């Protein structure tokens with residue numbers, strides 16, 4: 001990864017009438033990076049992306065993509081592949097015709113059969129778009145976004161509606177594009193995917209960044225969590241626990257190793273039948289819950 005910024009956003013504001021959807025947002029996405037823009041519903045992610053993609057003008061602030069205004073679409077658009085949440089393909093065209101058409105419009109060059117293979121759509125090449133399943137349509141969206149291996153790829157909820165095998169195939173294809181130098185901007189509500197794959201995350205809430213940083217920087221600020229279960233008549237464990245219904249316990253700790261050792265030693269010496277033990281660092285889900293709690 002190099003430190004050249006592909007996207008530079010500074011003091012971005014976007015208002016719909018008198019509703020301020022995005023407020024004073026600043027961040028950059030560096031070349032080769034996978035940057036995840038995450039957030040609660042209505043946080044302003046799509047609005048932000050629409051400005052970066054050049055579909056919408058900012059109310060104020062500065063946005064540069066490849067060092068230029070994204071409103072200068074002739075210059076920036078051919079260098080971007082965009083997978084929207086919902087695309088508007090013509091239902092009467094076949095899959096192959098759609099990839100061919102959108103590919104030509106992108107002004108990038110590629111081999112249609114190669115792209116169909118990357119998106120695992122070879123066997124659907126002659127099927128009309130109207131006859132595709134939801135997951136297959138999603139793969140067609142992906143195919144058109146990655147046609148010509150663009151330098152910058154936007155993936156808006158790319159794996160929604162995909163089965164596990166298709167998700168894995170999509171992420172393998174993204175990995176290969178990144179190996180060849182593509183920069184990726186991802187939005188998703190599957191936080192685990194972002195946690196596993198993003199280099200950095202911008203976490204939006206109500207139009208602003210709540211936090212921004214690497215996954216470690218985001219999760220290190222909150223305690224790790226231990227969950228386990230004990231029968232009703234078991235002795236109390238020697239840790240500060242929160243008890244839930246049906247014998248479920250939760251421990252929040254900044255010293256996971258030590259507390260886990262204490263718990264296991266206690267369970268061993270008191271023969272407490274500890275079950276369903278799970279322990280790990282804070283997940284992004286927990287950060288989202290903490291945002292929603294306010």
Ligand SMILES: Nc1ncnc2c1ncn2[C@@H]1O[C@H](COP(=O)(O)OP(=O)(O)OP(=O)(O)O)[C@@H](O)[C@H]1O
Pocket residue numbers: 016019021039040041042043044045046047048
């Ligand atoms: N064209 C529009 N006119 C008026 N308000 C809009 C418009 N588009 C979006 N909004 C509002 O702006 C806010 C941000 O919307 P946006 O779609 O950017 O959020 P999001 O973070 O992408 O949400 P989600 O995760 O639910 O897709 C929301 O409150 C939404 O209702």
